[in-house]
Amino acid sequence: MNYRHGFHAGNFADVLKHVAWLELLRLMTAKDKALLVLDTHAGSGGYDLGGEQAARTGEWQDGIGRLLEAPAAPAVVRRYVEAVRTYDRKFGRHAGKLRHYPGSPRITRPLLRAGDRCVLCEAHAAEAALLKREFSGDKAIELRAADGYAALKALLPPPERRGLVLIDPPFEKTDEFERVARALAQALKRFATGVYALWYPLKDAASVAALRSAVAALAPRALDIELALARPLPPDGLQASGMIIVNPPWTFDEALQPAVSWLAQALGHDPSAQGTLRWLAGAPS
Template sequence: MNYRHIYHAGNIGDVLKHAVLANILMYLQKKEGAYRVLDTHAGVGLYDLTSEKAQKTGEWQQGVGKVLEQIDEAPEGVKQALAPWLETVGNLNPGGGVQFYPGSPEIACMLARKQDRLTLTELHPEDFEELKNNYGGDKKVKVIALDAWLALGSFLPPKERRGVVLIDPAYEVEDEFDRLADGIIRGWKRWQTGIFAIWFPVKKFRAVRQLIATLEEAGIRNTIKIELSAGVVSDDAAMKASGMIVINPPWTLTKDMNTALPWLCKTLTQGKNAAWNVEQVIPE
């Protein structure tokens, strides 16, 4: 439990994760009924990119920083596909630039309507205290110090019966993919109509393939995989590639990611083999 997202906020992994999350939330708002967001690894929710910790790695400069530098020149379809996410960034930085970067709780909170609700769980004690300070006073939000895998059994299905579960582990422990598969399956069995969005680093290809196979064997259907890679340029620890597995994805998600990812891939490239991909990995 050593992971602190401040070192990685706004990087290429966040670009993909948050563009996907914002797209899902906009889809859910096509209906008037309330929805619930369960963020199982919430972090602190809001990040100051001028802080010493964020500056130590500077990963955001190769992520959201590049996007903001070039978005004005992007095709109109790309601007529209990324608008829900980028508007949350812009609202936090009215003077321009990007001092403050919204994590998934902040994005979900900013985009939520008055009837929508959020449940944020975080186990790291320091991050939980900061998360509670940021959102504990918001009546739309529940902030709970709880293990993510317990949260999937405790808070599903939500009373709203509509919504999304965002699962974003640190992948620090050896059996994380096994725990992930078990948690997703337990959560899905409780809420088979919910949208599940799972972020993963593109490192352990066999583990990702096995995860998808395990989900399919459990009976899960209609699942897509989205990947974005800046290419491999060094062996340093900075994030270069990540993906999202989305169960019960909105139809708008595939369309918008197929529009946005070619531009994001070109904009964020750091070397050879930069690539993107959207594919149906489990049929409907």
């Protein structure tokens, strides 16, 4: 996968990730207690779908592009689409077409309350520079041009005693699945009650299975959400991805179950597309 997320902004994997992330934020900010939000691989914050990177791949057209006028979407999907439209409207109107897409930092920002703390990490120099420009002058956001895995150790446990962490690495390195599992294990040792959202690509089934097994052994409660555009998976290209949620808040699974099934039908390549939700650990009785 190409590290520069602009090539993939708004694609089917972003849809799944941001639908889940927005619902986590909504539920976590419903309580009147301060919250740390940590994004370990924040990217550049927002993306120009008319720019060179997004235009080269056009992936967004088969992702968010399919949902803009989709009828009868579940509530969590409707909220996500509205969040995308709201971000796009900041830049003006574009003859009815979507032009700008919010990355996870821009999904996060409108839900932050006074007293909440948001730390965005990005190690890639060019992406970090864009992220800094995106949030220039915004005192509610702390930017760190640094390794997100190191930030987990530095910032956890948070003084707020409540934390929501997004771990969304590019999976360019061959040992990324192992690095993610180690980072999550260390984070849980430091802050066992935090809510962690881990995005992963599903290309190497063995690596994904090993990650799921590691999480099941580590976490008291963990939920796995997967979206596959076709079954069996084609050998080329990214056609499936997932999210592992550790310590999901109450009602999160109930909201996401119908949404993931609906997304499979809306975004899938054929009737074999699947959206699944399964408990890796701590399934409700």
